Amino acid sequence: MSNLLDNAADMYCHKLARIDVLGPNRRLVFTLPSVDSPGMEIVAIKLIVPAELLTEISYLAAGADRNTVSAQLIALETGRAN
Structure with missing residues (x-):
């Protein structure tokens, strides 16, 4: 896309933990491993998009x-x- 203005920061995510239904939209919840609590995941990004x-x-x-x-x-x- 040549007309894209990209001012967003890159964010590493380990996995897609879940997808929530929000009416006509979906919330994608991305996580990464916790360094303080082994076995736990930290929510890094919650992205809402049209289904x-x-x-x-x-x-x-x-x-x-x-x-x-x-x-x-x-x-x-x-x-x-x-």
Whole structure:
């Protein structure tokens, strides 16, 4: 995206801990391991997005073309084909 103004800081997250339903939106809760309490996770980012954006994120993460690959096929993919 050439028209993107990026002033946001990068934030490392260890995992996606959960996805909460907030009406038409979803809250993605990302965590990282606690250094003070072994076995515990610290919430690093809570990101609220429209539910339909999750499909777009899936295509981007899989590196797939939305016009040639179905969402159902992406859901079945567990690793790289090659």
